[in-house]
Amino acid sequence: MSLDRIFEALASRPRRQILAYLAELELTTSDLAARFAMSAPAVSRHLSVLEQAGLVGSERRGQFVYYRLNRDSLVNSLTGFAFELCPVGGPLKRESRAIARKKSKAT
Amino acid sequence: MSLDRIFEALASRPRRQILAYLAELELTTSDLAARFAMSAPAVSRHLSVLEQAGLVGSERRGQFVYYRLNRDSLVNSLTGFAFELCPVGGPLKRESRAIARKKSKAT
DNA sequence: TAACGTATTAGCAAATTCGTTAATCGTTGA
DNA sequence: TCAACGATTAACGAATTTGCTAATACGTTA
Structure with a gap:
């Protein structure tokens, strides 16, 4: 993990x-x-x-x-890491921010 | 790259x-x-x-x-790799599939 | 130009990784 | 029980990575 x-x-x-x-x-x-x-x-x-x-x-x-x-583990780890370095207030597109919020809530 | x-x-x-x-x-x-x-x-x-x-x-x-x-490179690489292994028809949530389609079109 | 501060490259030793073959563990079935 | 097959672990050598110090390149400024 x-x-x-x-x-x-x-x-x-x-x-x-x-x-x-x-x-x-x-x-x-x-x-x-x-x-x-x-x-x-x-x-x-x-x-x-x-x-x-x-x-x-x-x-x-x-x-x-x-x-x-283990698909969930792969997707959650990589997107989690990526969006940790690229905070929600940053230069991301709106859809990406939505995903980031979902992940951080789930964790 | x-x-x-x-x-x-x-x-x-x-x-x-x-x-x-x-x-x-x-x-x-x-x-x-x-x-x-x-x-x-x-x-x-x-x-x-x-x-x-x-x-x-x-x-x-x-x-x-x-x-x-280089935020774009980081996010695109990792999500691109993740969604390549987890095809759009797979067990992903709807929003994730939308991102995956965007990426594959952009590449 | 000379001297200084920053960044990178060179050279080295310690530690780790990767793949091979040989040996061991686990399970099936005669 | 034991022979056969698949999976894993052990042991080894080759290659790569990682950090350090020393040396070199780049750029400013007196």
């Missing part, structure tokens, strides 16, 4: 690619390893980083562990 | 702190070095990373170089 972990997680092209894959459907570690040219252990550690950041969730089903994108 | 540089730039607490300072007012390298317990050369390199990512801009005035936050 910390910005530290979230931005550390996003500061890696393979991890962002994994998020892109998971945006379409749930996948297992070996599914993802097959789509990259990357070993399963490497993918597993990337997934661990993403999960600790709260950006993905996992669920074991039999032998397999399925990973899925 | 690339996501690579932007997320690499944001994956550092000192750099995010610099952005937070610059969100309030323009500052010089030595201003920032004084607010941190960090040497001016270190701050200078952080500022260089942030500038290459397009997140801050600089302007020389006499002896001093003033740095300022």
Whole structure:
């Protein structure tokens, strides 16, 4: 849930690619390893980083562990950070300010 | 302008702190070095990373170089990335989808 | 021009990250 | 129970990042 972990997680092209894959459907570690040219252990550690950041969730089903994108966490973290640096009174368009108010109330 | 540089730039607490300072007012390298317990050369390199990512801009005035936050770039990059992974048909609120459409048209 | 203050670049050591292979854990099914 | 398969952890080396100090460039001003 910390910005530290979230931005550390996003500061890696393979991890962002994994998020892109998971945006379409749930996948297992070996599914993802097959789509990259990357070993399963490497993918597993990337997934661990993403999960600790709260950006993905996992669920074991039999032998397999399925990973899925945590959309709310991603959107809330990034927009929350952006609008914290760009306060509501600032040079934002009206619609953006409306979103910012919603987020700050929800948090 | 690339996501690579932007997320690499944001994956550092000192750099995010610099952005937070610059969100309030323009500052010089030595201003920032004084607010941190960090040497001016270190701050200078952080500022260089942030500038290459397009997140801050600089302007020389006499002896001093003033740095300022590039709000548009920050907001557009982060919301653009977030809404790319969370397509308009997805589980977003209506206002968020409107923003997403705006961004994709602008890019 | 010479001297000073600011900013950046160069060079270095410590720490971290990334991907690989080998070993271990967990689950299924003969 | 044990053999097979998927996932994770351990251990290693290569590459990158981060901070420092020293040196250099840029700009003002006496």
